[in-house]
Amino acid sequence: MERKDKVRRLLLAGVGGQGILKASDMICTALMYEGLDVKKSEVHGMAQRGGSVTSHVLYGSKVFSPVAGRGEVDILIAFEILESLRYINYLKPTSKVILNDFRINPPVVNLGIMKYPEHIEDIWKEQVTSLEVIKAREIARKAGNFRSENVVMVGILARHLPVKREIWERVINESFSEDLRDVNIRAFQLGYSALPS
Amino acid sequence: MKALLSGNEAIARGAYEYGVRFGAGYPGTPSTEILEAFSKYEGVYAEWSPNEKVALEVGIGAALAGEKALVTMKHVGLNVAADPLFTVSYTGTNGALVIVSADDPSMHSSQNEQDNRNYAKFAKVPLLEPADSEEARRYVKIAFELSEKFDTPVILRTTTRVSHSKGIVELEEPTAYEDKRMIKPDVAKYVMVPAMARGRRHEVEKRLRALKEYANTCPENRIEMADPEVGIITAGMCYNYAKSVFPDYSYLKLGLVYPLPERLIRDFASRVKKLYVIEELDPFIEEQVKAMGISVVGKEIFPYAGEFDPGIIYEAITGKKNITLTPPEIEIPPRPPNLCPGCPHRGIFYVLGKLQVFVTGDIGCYTLAFMKPLEGLHSCICMGASVSMAHGMSKALKEKGRGKIVGVIGDSTFLHSGITPLIDIVYNKGEAVIVICDNRTTAMTGMQDHPGTGFTLQQELTKAVNYEELGRVLGLDSVRVVDPYDLKETEDVLKEELSRAGSSLIVSRRACVLYRREKVKQESLWVDEEKCVGCRQCLNVGCPSLSWIDFSDLPEGAYKKITKKQKGRALIDADSCTGCSICAQLCSKKAILRKG
Numbered sequence: 001m002e003r004k005d006k007v008r009r010l011l012l013a014g015v016g017g018q019g020i021l022k023a024s025d026m027i028c029t030a031l032m033y034e035g036l037d038v039k040k041s042e043v044h045g046m047a048q049r050g051g052s053v054t055s056h057v058l059y060g061s062k063v064f065s066p067v068a069g070r071g072e073v074d075i076l077i078a079f080e081i082l083e084s085l086r087y088i089n090y091l092k093p094t095s096k097v098i099l100n101d102f103r104i105n106p107p108v109v110n111l112g113i114m115k116y117p118e119h120i121e122d123i124w125k126e127q128v129t130s131l132e133v134i135k136a137r138e139i140a141r142k143a144g145n146f147r148s149e150n151v152v153m154v155g156i157l158a159r160h161l162p163v164k165r166e167i168w169e170r171v172i173n174e175s176f177s178e179d180l181r182d183v184n185i186r187a188f189q190l191g192y193s194a195l196p197s
Numbered sequence: 198m199k200a201l202l203s204g205n206e207a208i209a210r211g212a213y214e215y216g217v218r219f220g221a222g223y224p225g226t227p228s229t230e231i232l233e234a235f236s237k238y239e240g241v242y243a244e245w246s247p248n249e250k251v252a253l254e255v256g257i258g259a260a261l262a263g264e265k266a267l268v269t270m271k272h273v274g275l276n277v278a279a280d281p282l283f284t285v286s287y288t289g290t291n292g293a294l295v296i297v298s299a300d301d302p303s304m305h306s307s308q309n310e311q312d313n314r315n316y317a318k319f320a321k322v323p324l325l326e327p328a329d330s331e332e333a334r335r336y337v338k339i340a341f342e343l344s345e346k347f348d349t350p351v352i353l354r355t356t357t358r359v360s361h362s363k364g365i366v367e368l369e370e371p372t373a374y375e376d377k378r379m380i381k382p383d384v385a386k387y388v389m390v391p392a393m394a395r396g397r398r399h400e401v402e403k404r405l406r407a408l409k410e411y412a413n414t415c416p417e418n419r420i421e422m423a424d425p426e427v428g429i430i431t432a433g434m435c436y437n438y439a440k441s442v443f444p445d446y447s448y449l450k451l452g453l454v455y456p457l458p459e460r461l462i463r464d465f466a467s468r469v470k471k472l473y474v475i476e477e478l479d480p481f482i483e484e485q486v487k488a489m490g491i492s493v494v495g496k497e498i499f500p501y502a503g504e505f506d507p508g509i510i511y512e513a514i515t516g517k518k519n520i521t522l523t524p525p526e527i528e529i530p531p532r533p534p535n536l537c538p539g540c541p542h543r544g545i546f547y548v549l550g551k552l553q554v555f556v557t558g559d560i561g562c563y564t565l566a567f568m569k570p571l572e573g574l575h576s577c578i579c580m581g582a583s584v585s586m587a588h589g590m591s592k593a594l595k596e597k598g599r600g601k602i603v604g605v606i607g608d609s610t611f612l613h614s615g616i617t618p619l620i621d622i623v624y625n626k627g628e629a630v631i632v633i634c635d636n637r638t639t640a641m642t643g644m645q646d647h648p649g650t651g652f653t654l655q656q657e658l659t660k661a662v663n664y665e666e667l668g669r670v671l672g673l674d675s676v677r678v679v680d681p682y683d684l685k686e687t688e689d690v691l692k693e694e695l696s697r698a699g700s701s702l703i704v705s706r707r708a709c710v711l712y713r714r715e716k717v718k719q720e721s722l723w724v725d726e727e728k729c730v731g732c733r734q735c736l737n738v739g740c741p742s743l744s745w746i747d748f749s750d751l752p753e754g755a756y757k758k759i760t761k762k763q764k765g766r767a768l769i770d771a772d773s774c775t776g777c778s779i780c781a782q783l784c785s786k787k788a789i790l791r792k793g
Contacts, residue, residue: 007441015532016534017773025201025363028201028363029201032199032201032365037365038201038364038365039329039362039363039364039365040362040363040364041358041361041362041363042361042362043305043306043357043361050532050534050535050536050537050741051532051533051534051535052532063364064436064437064438064440064441065437065438065440065441065506065507066329066358066362066363066364066437067358067362067438067506067507068506068507069442069506069507069508069509069511069519070506070508070518070519070521071508071518071519071520071521071522072507072508072519082529082530082532083532085524085525085527085529086529086532088521088522088523088524088525089521089522089523089524090521091521091522092519092520092521092522093520093522095522104741105744105745106530106531106532107532107533107535107568107569107570107739107741108530108531108569109530109744109745110736110739110741110743110744110745111569111570111736111739111745112733112736112745112747113569114528114530115530116530117527117528117529117530123525127522127523128522146772
């Protein structure tokens with residue numbers, strides 16, 4: 001279905017504890033500061049404990065739904081390799097995929113009941129024309145703290161969003177306590193420049 | 198000023214802007230953040246009550262004293278608070294009383310997906326339903342206005358998608374607090390003995406008639422005429438889903454969902470060719486519209502269970518599906534929520550699973566212990582049911598059940614609904630073993646304080662319930678305390694209590710690893726390759742920090758076998774390991790060691 005609304009739809013996916021909700025908060029705040037309408041949605045509570053976590057972010061001149069339907073997502077930002085595949089039916093052939101090359105075994109894999117699927121990157125190469133793969137956790141370690149993995153991912157995504165650099169810096173400064181600002185500014189910058197744009 | 202707020206934060210903001218300064222509730226996803234946000238505003242009194250019934254009664258008391266009271270809970274919480282709800286509908290509220298019921302279609306974090314709009318009809322009180330954060334902020338004010346104007350409790354119903362979505366909200370200057378507090382007896386209105394209740398019963402019907410009339414002029418019930426071919430009656434989040442896929446159709450968007458605006462509905466129906474009602478869960482609006490003799494399409498094409506999204510609505514009406522990428526033909530391992538690394542519940546449930554007892558469980562993070570590999574929990578119905586069900590089972594089984602039934606309940610859940618059934622066990626000479634998993638907080642909903650933590654919602658120091666003393670005072674035959682990080686002690690005590698006659702209470706005490714007040718920094722553990730024989734014992738606790746390295750996935754020479762038949766070895770992720778040592782206690786080769 002072709003949409004008239006010109007709303008852009010992002011889907012962040014990963015594992016509880018990777019800072020996905022914080023990342024989507026930062027993205028929404030930045031889009032709001034740019035004067036756009038924005039909505040986001042996610043599920044807290046039981047679903048959060050080490051399980052799959054997603055966050056939908058929709059922005060444009062006027063946004064109604066805070067969630068994207070299947071086949072509607074423009075950019076998938078996957079914080080973990082396997083989690084990228086779980087939401088493949090939210091994507092369309094023209095979708096862009098940003099993939100963090102990082103693996104967290106689900107319990108069934110650790111227990112030896114199932115195998116962690118191999119070659120997920122190749123599956124994406126066949127399905128979409130735009131795939132960006134990055135080792136965000138390693139980059140975050142270089143920035144000074146592996147927990148800034150989420151901010152590295154925001155940095156990579158930022159190249160595709162209509163938000164000025166100074167707004168990103170304002171958002172990062174507002175999102176973290178003073179002792180964590182420098183490492184996260186570095187993480188953002190390293191993410192932003194990690195790939196050729 | 199604009200702000201990006203969740204639906205829950207917006208409700209708190211709206212209440213504060215309206216001059217509300219009194220709030221009570223019990224944490225429950227997706228409602229928890231409302232009272233948390235409200236409690237942080239200047240000059241506000243807010244409390245976590247032990248359960249929703251108490252919270253509502255606290256709110257009724259405050260309203261009777263002239264205050265505007267906000268009471269928050271999740272959908273199943275309103276079941277607990279149903280008793281006062283049905284009668285405060287008769288008495289009216291004096292000040293003002295708004296009850297927020299946060300429903301959970303799709304059961305993201307709940308045991309059922311009941312549709313609490315039914316409570317409004319059942320209790321004969323008005324119900325408003327916002328569609329996003331900005332409406333949440335405005336509707337809570339309308340709810341208080343209606344409560345004041347019609348002397349009625351009002352339900353503000355949200356769903357997970359409204360409560361936990363964020364959107365841009367236009368903040369307004371808060372109204373100054375107006376002190377209307379009073380002590381004014383009015384026994385005919387507030388003493389609901391039969392003679393007086395019969396009188397109030399008619400007041401309820403009069404009020405409902407007045408509210409029905411108001412519904413037709415309520416500005417939040419609005420017709421948006423566009424293409425007259427298709428008309429959609431909808432409310433709440435479904436409005437946004439529908440607008441995003443069908444921007445050109447005509448809408449009757451309802452803000453006041455009970456009682457319904459009959460004239461407005463008839464008017465709208467007469468102006469469109471084909472009429473749909475789009476609503477999640479029960480056909481609440483649909484049945485009432487049909488009862489007006491109006492022909493509508495509803496649940497024959499829309500799902501009756503689970504939450505909707507734009508695609509579900511698009512597909513139901515057009516019969517067409519969006520083009521999506523095709524999932525590859527591989528099995529994607531599921532990733533359900535799991536107990537955190539270092540979770541103290543892991544120790545107690547590992548032992549319970551090992552002892553092969555039947556565990557009646559309860560509501561909390563520990564409910565997850567039903568899964569592989571712990572498999573240490575066998576029922577979950579509602580708050581407090583673990584204690585009463587364990588008693589019921591052991592009474593029914595008699596000697597067949599002796600030493601085989603354990604009821605397990607969290608600390609916050611115990612204080613919510615576990616004490617009365619514990620009295621029942623003592624009173625009726627029950628023999629079930631009850632375990633309180635005291636992790637010092639309400640963990641599942643995000644670390645809320647409760648009467649056992651020693652802190653109030655507004656972070657004042659207060660008294661803390663002592664479970665051991667309480668157990669003794671109630672008359673339990675035996676009260677014990679264990680540290681669930683110590684597997685041997687936990688197993689020994691459980692075995693002793695299971696083998697003895699009489700009632701017994703075990704407090705399994707260890708703070709949640711995420712609980713900031715009792716955070717213990719310990720070095721992470723590691724697996725010594727020179728010692729690990731790949732027996733998988735440690736993996737049986739299901740810790741997310743522990744994983745399995747399959748030697749067949751590695752090139753020759755990249756691994757070392759200790760025994761001939763060894764197929765792999767365990768690995769600990771140092772980033773997430775908290776050093777709790779539960780896995781190390783299971784390692785017969787002493788291959789799991791502490792760093793440093």
